[in-house]
Amino acid sequence: MPSPPATNLQRLRDDLAAIVKGPVLLPDDPLFVERSKTFNGKLKPNQRLVASPLDAHDVSAIIKFCIAHDLSPSVRAGGYGIAGWAVAGDIVVDMSLLREMSIETPTVREDGTHTWTRLRDMMPPVVQEGGGAAQVPPVRPAAERTTSTKRRREDSPEDISHSDNGLDSHLRNYAAASQSVARFLHGPALPAEDGEEPRRRPTNRRRTEISAVSDHDVPHLSMPPLTARQASAESSSSSSQGRSSNSGMGTDGRALSTSTDMSSPTDTPVDSADPQAASNDFVPSHGPSATRDPFGYLSSGPAAPPQVVYSGFRAFPSSTGPVNMFGHPIAMQPPNIFSSVPSAFPQYGLPGTLGHIGNMARAKPVHTHAYVTIGAGIKQKEVDVYTASHPLEGVSGVSGAVEQGLVPYHVPTAAHPVGSSIMILTGFGFLSRLHGLSIDNVVEMEMVLADGRIVIVSEEEHPELWWAIRGAGPAFGIITRYKVKAFPVPVVFAGNLIYRFHRATAPSLIKHFRDCIKGAPRELYANVLLTAGPADKDSLVVIQMCYLGPKEQGAAYLQAISSWDGERCLLNEVNEKSFLYQQDSIAQILRGKAGRQWYLRSSLIHSLPDEVIHKTVMQFADTPIGCTWIFELSGGAIADFEDTCLPKEQREATWTVAALHQWEMGIDDPRCITTAEDWMAETIKSVSVGGPFPAFLGRHESPARTMACYGKHWTRLAALKREYDPANVFKNNFWPVDKDGAPIALLDNEPPSPSMTPWQTSQS
Known part of the structure; x- marks a missing residue:
């Protein structure tokens, strides 16, 4: 469908903006590209408008608007995809402003089974009239009868309406997860060895005419050079970790580079003779001298807050070192990660290793699981950071008493970086072999159907749809909120x-x-x-x-x-x-x-x-x-x-x-x-x-x-698709056939490539 004239596009934008609270963006809006960016740089952004809903009612209004104007919606939900479906429609429904989060302990029924605060009983986000932004207040909804901790993130309307970041955008930095791994991957290469041919570069370099992200938008990625003190400390830390494994193998002091930036000449160790480098004790995670994050492309928001240090499973701000909840310094046992690896986790305040915190790592959970409410705009890393920083009560490994804020709980899902849609597309990760896939641990969802209806779906409500959306959810509607189990993971x-x-x-x-x-x-x-x-x-x-x-x-x-x-x-x-x-x-x-x-x-x-x-x-x-x-x-x-x-x-x-x-x-x-x-x-x-x-x-x-x-x-799944979405409104996802059952052609927002398979070329 050809693009309409600018005046018609403006009219479309104004008509949609009149019925939704969230912002509706034209292509010339500064946030238009950011709100429709995907991981795959080859994709061509061909959407006409980007709409960022603030709640399920906004999503419903957008879907009804698309139906009335014969427009195709696509959904960008809580993460960057490589497949391109998220930006293939006429209107991109950008879910990034749905920022709700809370955690609660289960309520025990008389028969011994567990329940939770139902989504329909929870206070909805407060929205600013006139197209502002969601402002999520801290709420203790109907489950006051429980001992749960109901906590939600407050975002100011100004923060959300003027950025794409919402909840703690600095947490989207995929930082050097392990300093020893990071230094290893980005340090100098080992000498060549006989017996293995050099890896060949990709060939046939040519100008790429279509790209969703320009070179100006995407920074070249490289790890920052180590300061002299960091380099010395890292060597000490890596050696300590190698000895503690009892394997006799650890690092030998040499490093190997596998930097992903093929053209970056900057991934070299610092010259220890550099007086400026030698004087740096610590490179902060924000500010003008910030360490360049190898995954910094996922962050474009405000600076990180002051460093937070971690005691047991509780985080407290401090500029001088680790403190307990009363502000008293904590005596550290070697290796002291706050000095040996000073930049390991400054943006979280969560260190990598827990050996130095002694019996706190042996805390026992009181609850078998908890429940987490997640807005569709939340990325998985934000979920992990939130639950880790809101630990629940546990039995102390030191005193044997039940203490508040002792054990972190985590949602079974994939590792970073993924978005919320993983909750309806299986979700396989570190916890799956013990607790099942993400789809096995969702207990309730709020979603918008193809006719604009807002429904709550669970085992008791809409059971057939419940069966279908856990594994094929994007084909049936737009999920706006999830209620999902989280499990204790002390260490x-x-x-x-x-x-x-x-x-x-x-x-x-x-x-x-x-x-x-x-x-x-x-x-x-x-x-x-x-x-x-x-x-x-x-x-x-x-x-x-x-x-x-x-x-x-x-x-x-x-x-x-x-x-x-x-x-x-x-x-x-x-x-x-x-x-x-x-x-x-x-x-x-x-x-x-x-x-x-x-x-x-x-x-x-x-x-x-x-x-x-x-x-x-x-x-x-x-x-x-x-x-x-x-x-x-x-x-x-x-x-x-x-x-x-x-x-x-x-x-x-x-x-x-x-x-x-x-x-x-x-x-x-x-x-x-x-x-x-x-x-x-x-x-x-x-x-x-x-x-x-x-x-x-x-x-x-x-x-x-x-x-x-x-x-x-x-066969059963296809029959349900015909029942819930007969016109195939939600066609911009993985669903492989159209409303008549014929195979859907290739997306038109990526040009055909000589590299395509015969089937792909025939469909072009």
């Missing part, structure tokens, strides 16, 4: 083991890892990933583990995995940590960057035989830089749930597999796509159980592949 024993990638030895390492975790308990999450480049750096094999418990319970798995002696372990930083800290670690390893071209392929497999491992290693050796392939241990509690549209076959898969490819704008190398497709078709397909988890559906998926996500449930 995790987690981290990374990093090795060089050599095609001669990598199969042995992967097979060793696979065998070590056979029969692992549900408390253990583990993965192995292969990550390529940059061209002048070494490719890596990274093993990640996260045991949901203290070191004493998880150390046996670290000892077993690290006993492999095929090559030297370059870095072992597995240790006791806060769960929040571990959630950030994958962002550092995956090294994603907004504004690049992205391609994703995934699958679920029932086994990982030797032949698949050998073929994977050989195929990965020929991938261009910017490619990451991953095997994640699945199973456990995921297979316990059967009341969603995700079929049993997918739930019983033992591994989830993904190829995550990113490459620079201006490059059109077919290998960036074909290597992922070939791996899936030639190697992974032999052990596949069908389609991937829906959260991993990428661009240009065939209808058959999307349908395979739902297996035997597809």
Whole structure:
């Protein structure tokens, strides 16, 4: 549909703005690009308007407006997507201003079952008349009968109406999750070794004419140089962590660079002779001398607040060091992370390791779970930060008494960075093997249907829709609020083991890892990933583990995995940590960057035989830089749930597999796509159980592949789609067919590429 004249577009904007409280933006508005930005830099923004609703009533009004004017809506909800559906419509419904958050403990019924404060009983956000912004007051709604802590974030109308950040925008920085990992990834490369060919750059550089994000909008990413004092402290800290693992492998003092910025010459250590560098004790996380965050593209808001330090599981401001809730200094035991790694978590005040806080890490929860209310504009990192900074009561490991604010609770979901829509598209992460997928832990949702109706959906209300939206939610409506379970996670024993990638030895390492975790308990999450480049750096094999418990319970798995002696372990930083800290670690390893071209392929497999491992290693050796392939241990509690549209076959898969490819704008190398497709078709397909988890559906998926996500449930799911959205109002998502059941053509906001598969080219 061609764009209307400017006068007609202005009239459309004025008509929509007259019926919604949130802002409605024209293309010339300064916030228009920011409110419709996506992770994939190749996407062309072709929307006419961007509307940012403040509540479900605004969303309803926008949908009815689209129907009346024959416009297509698309939904940008709480995160940056690589697939492009979020900005494919005529009107982008930007959910970023729906900022509600609260946490509560469960209410016990007379029969011993648990309940929560229903969404319809909670006070709605207070909105400013005349198109201002949501102002969420701290509220204790109907559940005053409980002992819960009801806390919500207050955002001023001015803050929200003039920025895209809302709740603590600085928390969207995906910081150097582990300083030892960060320094390792961005330090100087190890000397070249015989036996492995250099990684090839993507080729066929050309000018890219269509991009959703300009070079001016997306900063080049590189880690800041270390000050002399930081470099010395980091070396000490890394050595301490290596010894504490009991594996005998830790770092040897040399570092390896896998910076994602292929053209950055700035990722070099500081010259210790530099007097200015030597005088810096600490580089703050905000202000003119701020450390450049490798994931800073996710932050464009106000400066971070003063540093917060962490005592037990309670955060208190201090400019001098760690203090307890009474303001008294806390005696620290080595290693003192506040001095050895001063910038580890300044924006959270949450340190990475918990060994120094003694018995506080052994606190026992009072409640089996809690309930968290989440607005659709909240990103997962914000959820984790919020629940970590609002811990609930627990039994002290020191006094044995019940104390308030002792144990943090976390929502089962994917690792950073993801948005709220992960709650209806499976959501697989560190907690999934113990507590199930995200869709298994949502208990209630507020949503807007295709006819504009606002409904509350749960097991008791609209049960058929409840079954469908947990796994296929974006096809059925727009979720505005979630109520979801959170579980106590006092401490995790987690981290990374990093090795060089050599095609001669990598199969042995992967097979060793696979065998070590056979029969692992549900408390253990583990993965192995292969990550390529940059061209002048070494490719890596990274093993990640996260045991949901203290070191004493998880150390046996670290000892077993690290006993492999095929090559030297370059870095072992597995240790006791806060769960929040571990959630950030994958962002550092995956090294994603907004504004690049992205391609994703995934699958679920029932086994990982030797032949698949050998073929994977050989195929990965020929991938261009910017490619990451991953095997994640699945199973456990995921297979316990059967009341969603995700079929049993997918739930019983033992591994989830993904190829995550990113490459620079201006490059059109077919290998960036074909290597992922070939791996899936030639190697992974032999052990596949069908389609991937829906959260991993990428661009240009065939209808058959999307349908395979739902297996035997597809027919029932399609019938419900026809019932709830007969006109296919919500067509700008993964749903593979139109209202007549015919395959939907490719999105028109990404130009055809020579790298497309034959099916994709035929659909162009």
